[in-house]
Amino acid sequence: MEALAGIRVVDAATMVAGPLGASILADFGAEVVKVEPINGDESRTFGPGRDGMSGVYSGVNRNKTAIALDLRTEEGREVFDALLASADVLIENMLPAVRERFGLTTEDLKRRHPHLVALNVSGYGDEGPLAGRPALDPVAQAMTGFMAATGWRGGDAIKAGPPVADSAAGYLVAVAALIGLFGRQRSGSGQTGSVSLVGALFHLQAPWLGQYLLADYVQERPGNASNFYAPxxxxxxxxxxxxxxxxxxxxxxxxxxxxxxxxxxxxxxxxxxxxxxxxxxxxxxxxxxxxxxxxxxxxxxxxxxxxxxxxxxxLGYDEAVDHPQIQAMDLVIPVVHDQLGDLRVPGIPIKLNQTPGSIRRPPSSVGEHTAEVLAGLGYSAPDIARLTAAAVVR
Missing domain, CATH: 3.30.1540.10 (formyl-coa transferase, domain 3)
Structure with a gap:
């Protein structure tokens, strides 16, 4: 039994946070349609990879069908609108001006798709002097105290290696979507909302932040040691x-x-x-x-x-992925990609005995399921061919 079977999610986000949240929903049965620009999600090109797919993209984009769509065109926006009409959740990380240009403001979505749980992922959220500005993971680490709390005693502040703000925001995207869906069950209507990198990483530090808020205690950078215990x-x-x-x-x-x-x-x-x-x-x-x-x-x-x-x-990653405990917890899963062959992707850390998650699809190629998705929306084969020839879709 899949807990989220019958739920359709449109993942129009790029990079890490939004796509990771969508993948978590997909792991538990949601049908996730990843909408990418014609040239693909920019994260496909970040860092080491294989045959056009980066490890960053592969790590956060399993269990999805993929459509490549040019939202700058009128017909592209019409296709996207048809997708939203059939969806339960929208996840995107567009800047305010882009959302306005594409008709995806809160007012637009409430008017056209009042059933939708629509989530925007941003650096700084919807309010405040920095709202609307772009941000990346290290900026969130710097602003929230995370970087200042990391490093050797007496040394400089150091950012964490992995993108902790992106990942924390990804988990909250999944939580927000589930809360929105549960709220819709009760109220009958969708809602719009947001998750920010700064908000997610600030909240991730709740134990250390609590020390300051309660006792004015500023955690000294401890290196690999602790400020409370020894050894x-x-x-x-x-x-x-x-x-x-x-x-x-x-x-x-x-x-x-x-x-x-x-x-x-x-x-x-x-x-x-x-x-x-x-x-x-x-x-x-x-x-x-x-x-x-x-x-x-x-x-x-x-x-x-x-x-x-x-x-x-x-352990480094090379040893961690093969450690018997990691293997026993199914935290690394083998999948087969039709072009890349055998791959391994991160597993599912949430364990439920009645509705367990599963990895059913490998990370997709750009536009791999465009024809399939369009056909499901009622587009005919000639329509699909015309949209493809016009570079509205790929």
């Missing part, structure tokens, strides 16, 4: 790896000291309590580091895990 760090190993270890209370610290054969640490007054260990975090790191430096990463993890100590090897 809590990534230690270098003999083979060039690292193991991150967390021992946040007396019981865990006792198990760690015994596991590494240094029970004398328990008698050191500097390490007698959690607060004392935090005060002497540098000393405790210095005491632990040699033991890690004399052993290989995976052997260390085996020893510590055998004593039920909270730890993990620090």
């Amino acid at each position: 809590y760090n990534a230690y270098k190993t003999r083979d060039g790896g690292q193991v991150h270890v967390v021992a946040f209370n007396d019981r865990h610290f006792g198990k760690l000291a015994q596991a590494i054969g240094q029970p004398e640490l328990l008698d050191d007054p500097r390490f007698a309590t959690a607060s004392r260990r935090l005060e002497n975090a540098d000393a405790i790191d210095a005491a632990l580091a040699p033991w890690f430096a004399e052993r290989d990463r995976d052997a260390i993890v085996a020893v510590l895990a055998g004593s039920d100590i909270i730890c993990s090897p620090v």
Whole structure:
């Protein structure tokens, strides 16, 4: 059983946030039609890829049919309007002037498609002095305090590597769509709404933000350590790896000291309590580091895990995707693309026993299903051929 079967989503967003949100809905049965410009979503060209499809695009665009459409043409807008008439949800990330040009303002959508749950994804939201300005992930990291909270103690602020603002916004897009659909069940009408990169990333930091709002506490950049516990760090190993270890209370610290054969640490007054260990975090790191430096990463993890100590090897993507735990959780899924052959895409992190998600379609090629989608809207074969010849569709 697919929880969202019968729900149609038009994904007219580009880049990461909107398409990721649409993919989450598709994973649980929604029919998602991805509407791209004639030359395709710009993210298809970002970074490493294969045969014209980037890894960025592949990572956030599975389970969709794809139509390439030129919304700058009148007939292109007519096709798009027909799509919206048949849809339940619209996801787009157009700037205000573009939405106005294409007849997609709140007023336009309420007048023509009052049933629709229409979501705009933006950098800064609908209100305020920066509303309507373009933004990308690092801008959201810089504005929300995320970048200032990341990096080494005493060092410069550093942005996170992966696009955390885009991803956080993507998850909220899916949540917003579901809330809108549930609201429509009760009220009988759709609504418009928005999700912003800044809002999503600000909210993602709720625990640390809460510290400031409640206690005026500004989190110091901790590197791989913690401002509240010690030991809590990534230690270098003999083979060039690292193991991150967390021992946040007396019981865990006792198990760690015994596991590494240094029970004398328990008698050191500097390490007698959690607060004392935090005060002497540098000393405790210095005491632990040699033991890690004399052993290989995976052997260390085996020893510590055998004593039920909270730890993990620090893995790159090349190791993480093949880790037995990642595999057991189905977080990497093989798919077959008709042009690219065997691919792997990120799996589904939400596990439901009655309505589980599934990956049914690989990331699509540009305009791969244009004829199929148009035929479903009632366009005849000659109409499709004419629109194709006129470059209204591809």
